[in-house]
Amino acid sequence: MRFQSRTAGISTPARLRPDRDALRVSACPACGSLFWKNCGRLPELRQTFGGLPVEVTLESGDLLHCSECDMYFREPYVSQSVLNGLYARLPATVWACDNPRPYWPQVLELMLRYSPNRTVMDVGCFSGSFLEWLPGSWRKLGIEPSAAARTIARDKGFWVCGSLDELVELSEHVGVMVLCDVLEHVVNPVAMLSILAGKLSPGGSLIVLTGATDTVPWRLFGCDYWYCSLPEHVSFLSRRWFQWAAIKLGMSIRWVRYLSSEPTSTAEWSRGLVRATAYTLARRLIRKGVSPGVVNKVPLLGRAARWTSPPWWRAAKDHVLIVLSTT
Known part of the structure; x- marks a missing residue:
């Protein structure tokens, strides 16, 4: 059970999940502060890691913000030991880099x-x-x-x-x-x-x-x-x-x-901005209680509302x- 103040936006989870692989925090993982704000539900995750299917269930969780150290973090999520195991099994092709990165x-x-x-x-x-x-x-x-x-x-x-x-x-x-x-x-x-x-x-x-x-x-x-x-x-x-x-x-x-x-180019940058804006606006309207049918009738927003993950x-x-x- 988790107690949350809807007015202040500060929540403190009460206990660890019984599932040993999924961690529900009782404090900020970085600084240990109990004062954090729930910023909302994160998009549903594809059950992949490094683009590959995994046996561990990956829960999207919420985005939390620590007011003490300013870190945002996903909660709940799998433990670091489970993450390490997932990374250890990744093939060498997942993040192969053929060309130098711009930075x-x-x-x-x-x-x-x-x-x-x-x-x-x-x-x-x-x-x-x-x-x-x-x-x-x-x-x-x-x-x-x-x-x-x-x-x-x-x-x-x-x-x-x-x-x-x-x-x-x-x-x-x-x-x-x-x-x-x-x-x-x-x-x-x-x-x-x-x-x-x-x-x-x-x-x-x-x-x-x-x-x-x-x-x-x-x-x-x-x-x-x-x-x-x-x-x-x-x-x-x-x-x-x-x-x-x-x-x-x-x-x-x-x-x-x-x-x-x-x-990249200004044109590509602009397309990315439009797509991200449409997706976010569609999601926020639906979360506010606007009928998905109404959102679907709005040009671009209707298409963005059907995207399964953020662009x-x-x-x-x-x-x-x-x-x-x-x-």
């Missing part, structure tokens, strides 16, 4: 500026495409839970472990760690950052790219936004959250910029690239 040159520039040495660790390196792209002057390390992808990365000559627990095997410290599109996959992002920060050299840095909840697209579309409809995404962060995390970790924010992770708007400026450094 890689910017990440390299930040590495050169904020790393005290030429040792880099790519957290979530998959098959090692980013490490392979980097200049040969860098010593290249990685973490990758997918066994198949990890094997490919190792075959390329990189030192790669399968989990944070295996970092104890690494005797050296790292100048810079890169986490591109990683933290949204983690139930407790600050715990991960704390472990990684412990392996940094003095003056070392964490470079993070993730979706940003303090951007205009997020504020417009909220729980109807495509980014929080993906079954792999469980945590959603902002600059304010990183400020909180930096204090918690004894680090400082050295650089920050908002960007699109997949920039992707990858061209949106909805990501943050941020550097945290040890002090």
Whole structure:
């Protein structure tokens, strides 16, 4: 049973679900605060993970917002141990990268500026495409839970472990760690950052790219936004959250910029905006009690109301690239 104040919008769940694989939080996973707001039901999930069918039932849950640290998170959802198992079984083809990502040159520039040495660790390196792209002057390390992808990365000559627990095997410290599109996959992002920060050299840095909840697209579309409809995404962060995390970790924010992770033409950007707006408006009208039959009669809204998931708007400026450094 969960008690919720409809007036204040603050809810505190009372207990864990009896199902050991699905977690219903009693506090914010990052800061432990009991003060969080229910922002609404998330879109129904396709029962896939990494685009592949899974045996574990994935419940869409609600989007909750912690007023203490500013993290948004999915609740209820499977535990981190179950997530780790799902990632471990992914084939090497799921997130294969044949071409450099648009933001890689910017990440390299930040590495050169904020790393005290030429040792880099790519957290979530998959098959090692980013490490392979980097200049040969860098010593290249990685973490990758997918066994198949990890094997490919190792075959390329990189030192790669399968989990944070295996970092104890690494005797050296790292100048810079890169986490591109990683933290949204983690139930407790600050715990991960704390472990990684412990392996940094003095003056070392964490470079993070993730979706940003303090951007205009997020504020417009909220729980109807495509980014929080993906079954792999469980945590959603902002600059304010990183400020909180930096204090918690004894680090400082050295650089920050908002960007699109997949920039494209103005025409494509506009089409994405129209589709996202139509989907969100249709869903909100139906939630307000407007008959689906009425919504279906409105041009574009009727079609959007029949979409089973939010349209992707990858061209949106909805990501943050941020550097945290040890002090």
